[in-house]
Amino acid sequence: MSTRPASPQYVFGPVPSRRLGRSLGVDTVPAKTCNWNCVYCQLGRTHPLTNTRKTHVPAEVILAEVEARLAQLPPASLDWITLVSSGEGTLYRDFGAVLHGIKRLTAIPVAVITNGSLLHLPELREELRAADAVLPTLDAGNEALFRRLNRPHRQLTFAQHVAGIEAFARLKRRGKLWIEVMLVAGLNDTEPALRELAALLVHIRPDAIHLTLPSRCPVEPWVRAPDAAGLARAQAILGEKASIAPPPVAKHATGTKAGEPLIASVALRHPLRMADVERLLPSWSHARIEAHVAQLLVHGTIRVIERGGERFFVRSELRYPGPRPDSD
Numbered sequence: 001m002s003t004r005p006a007s008p009q010y011v012f013g014p015v016p017s018r019r020l021g022r023s024l025g026v027d028t029v030p031a032k033t034c035n036w037n038c039v040y041c042q043l044g045r046t047h048p049l050t051n052t053r054k055t056h057v058p059a060e061v062i063l064a065e066v067e068a069r070l071a072q073l074p075p076a077s078l079d080w081i082t083l084v085s086s087g088e089g090t091l092y093r094d095f096g097a098v099l100h101g102i103k104r105l106t107a108i109p110v111a112v113i114t115n116g117s118l119l120h121l122p123e124l125r126e127e128l129r130a131a132d133a134v135l136p137t138l139d140a141g142n143e144a145l146f147r148r149l150n151r152p153h154r155q156l157t158f159a160q161h162v163a164g165i166e167a168f169a170r171l172k173r174r175g176k177l178w179i180e181v182m183l184v185a186g187l188n189d190t191e192p193a194l195r196e197l198a199a200l201l202v203h204i205r206p207d208a209i210h211l212t213l214p215s216r217c218p219v220e221p222w223v224r225a226p227d228a229a230g231l232a233r234a235q236a237i238l239g240e241k242a243s244i245a246p247p248p249v250a251k252h253a254t255g256t257k258a259g260e261p262l263i264a265s266v267a268l269r270h271p272l273r274m275a276d277v278e279r280l281l282p283s284w285s286h287a288r289i290e291a292h293v294a295q296l297l298v299h300g301t302i303r304v305i306e307r308g309g310e311r312f313f314v315r316s317e318l319r320y321p322g323p324r325p326d327s328d
């Protein structure tokens with residue numbers, strides 16, 4: 001029996017990435033499988049949180065999709081292959097098999113975007129040594145702020161999270177270690193919060209620190225990006241390794257999917273403004289796009305969420321709190 005599915009479920013793009021140029025995405029978990037419930041998550045609230053690594057699909061199925069997509073794309077069209085999930089990808093038990101399988105398929109560098117919560121597991125650290133870059137999240141410098149910002153599964157502690165990142169940082173022959181810090185106004189952009197974070201980062205010694213901002217449909221309506229003073233403070237305190245990642249732009253995804261399936265597929269991973277949809281489908285007229293979006297809304301595949309005065313199309317199964325009465 002062939003392990004190749006009829007249409008890709010686990011591979012998407014290439015899409016432009018904030019930090020990785022043109023990136024082919026590989027998603028290893030069903031939306032939204034996560035052990036954190038971050039206030040800034042663009043994929044809605046995690047429900048229920050899970051901290052159990054599972055194999056919900058054979059690694060061969062994911063690898064067959066990667067191989068098929070690579071065969072369609074000129075090698076020069078990709079800068080990275082990125083294991084980035086609509087949730088926490090390392091909750092997939094066969095993550096190492098997928099990562100090593102991709103390394104066997106291609107010389108294109110492979111990055112792993114992860115919340116880093118499972119780096120306390122020696123077996124995962126060993127698996128991730130094969131990656132050319134690992135980008136774990138560290139938003140907070142203490143347990144209380146970690147709980148407020150990342151709202152982790154009850155089995156996870158801040159001390160365990162930091163120890164996992166530190167242990168991975170000390171491994172020999174690992175790829176780049178780029179720490180991701182999502183800055184949220186009033187939470188981790190204050191001077192005391194940034195100084196605590198800086199003290200940990202000095203100890204971890206990452207290759208770079210990527211400061212990111214909640215620019216796209218954060219799950220909690222009150223979440224805001226820091227103002228200019230907050231950004232300047234973060235850069236000054238976190239030091240020269242820290243840089244602000246530019247906001248993502250959804251461009252033409254050069255996918256095999258067209259129209260509705262493409263919009264539905266991308267909306268599962270990135271909330272989309274209407275302008276983003278137009279960039280995804282550059283050869284389509286505005287009227288044609290509006291008609292297809294209307295159809296997806298009527299079918300209930302996507303719905304509209306408002307954040308910061310902007311309207312975003314999100315997949316209907318993702319859970320966002322008000323202000324809309326039809327949301328959770």
Ligand code: SF4
Nearest residue numbers: 034036038041087115
């Ligand atoms: S931002 Fe990432 S780690 Fe946080 S809840 Fe969303 S998917 Fe999970």
